[in-house]
Amino acid sequence: MHVPDGFINAPVSAAAGVVAAGAVAAGLRGARRELDERTAPLAGLVAAFIFAVQMLNFPVAAGTSGHLLGGALAAILVGPWTGVLCIAVVLLMQGILFADGGLTALGVNITVMGVVTVVVAYALFRGLVLLLPRTRRSVTVASFAAALVSVPAAAAVFTLIYAIGGTTDVPVSKVLTAMVGVHVLIGVGEAVITMLTVGAVVAVRPDLVYGARGLTAPLKLRVDGELVDAAPAAPAAAPAAGGSPKKLWIGGVVTALVLAGFVSFYASASPDGLEKVAADQGIDKNVEEHAAADSPLADYGVKGIEAPRLSGGLAGAIGVGATLAVGTGAFWVVRRRKTATLEA
Structure with a gap:
């Protein structure tokens, strides 16, 4: 759903840019509360992974394809504030390096693909997690529903922006019907990808999944006929629950490179x-x-390399590396500023 230059007029594009800039500024502040020494590297990986998976367009109807937007996935894995930053980094890399998504429309794209998807998905996700049993399966089920709804929601908001600042005279009702209709189908693919990815990370390192925090209910004991919370047990010294998530990070980087460079x-x-x-x-x-x-x-190929497979694969690998470097650097700075503030 990368909006190119020329779809939306300059004043509305500028207004969307202000909204996007405000959301990124708020994300920078909010991410300080979400990130710690273990999850900051994961946030850069999430951005790189989303970049890679967005290259995998999947067919949804005759002559139409879709790809991951990633807002729900990012919000659930690393938190909503950090999730907005992840999508902003991905869109910035795509626009500057690969000519994917207009530069004057960058604010529109961040607002639609980043802010809207994160807000809608995470609000629905949290509501479902509160209603469902406090289990890991509930996290994956809630992630499916949240991702499914977030995509047509983004399509509807794009239509609203088009209604205000579209540069062509097309009935808004037709645009809304077509956009929401096809993006409901794309949302199914988004939901499956999000559910599988969240489920895989929860199975390996549930302690690193922002949306899975606090799932373990306290043990209840009956004392004098009343249920009371038992004293918390000492934390286990299991390596999977502490220290650096190095194996997960390496596995994620390799997966992203394979997806972008080959698949x-x-x-x-x-x-x-x-x-x-x-x-x-x-x-x-x-x-x-x-x-x-x-x-x-441009167009996800390396200029000067004639072989399509090599050109596209190399471009994808470069994109993963660039997104990983920029994202990790940005989140490291956010984390350092949090540490400096606490020490002060």
Whole structure:
């Protein structure tokens, strides 16, 4: 759902940029409460993983494909504030390096794909976790539902932005029906990917999943006919629950590199939901050439390398590395500032 330049007029794009900048600023403050010495490296990995999986377009209908948006996944794994930052880093790397998503539309994309998906998904996720039994399975079930709803919600908000600042004269009702309809289908794919990823991390390192914190209910003892909380047991010295999540980090990086560098070659070549709706409804009449169209990595290929498999695979690997480096660096700075504030 990467909005290109020319879909939304300049004033509304600027207003969305202000909203996105405010959300990123709030995310920087909020992430200080969510990140610690173990989860800060994981946040950079989450951004790199989302970048990789977004390269894997999957077919959803005749001539249409979809890809992960990632807001629900990021919010559940590392927290909603940090999740907004993860998506912002991914969109920034895609726009600057790969000419994917307009630079003047960066604020629109962060607002729609980052802020809306995170807010909707995490609010629904927390509500379901409170209602469901306090188990790991509840976390995966809630992640499925949250991701499923977040995608058509983002499509609806894009339609609202288009209604305010669209550069073409197309009935909003048609755009809304088409956008929400196709993105409900894309949401199913998003939900499956999110559920499987969250479930895999919860199975290996539940202590690192932000959305799974506090799932263990205190042991109850009956004393004089009344139930009281038992004294908490001393924490186990199991290596899986403490120390550096090095194995998970290495495994995640390798997985992201394999997905972006190899599996992406087999992704669907059909236009994604927004591209398809734009072409069918005519809202792409004023689309502008990307400012980074001459980038050596534009369109997810390395300029000068003729072999498609090698060109695309190398571009994907470079993107994973760049996103990992920028994301990890940003979250390390946030973590350091939190430490400095506490020490002061």
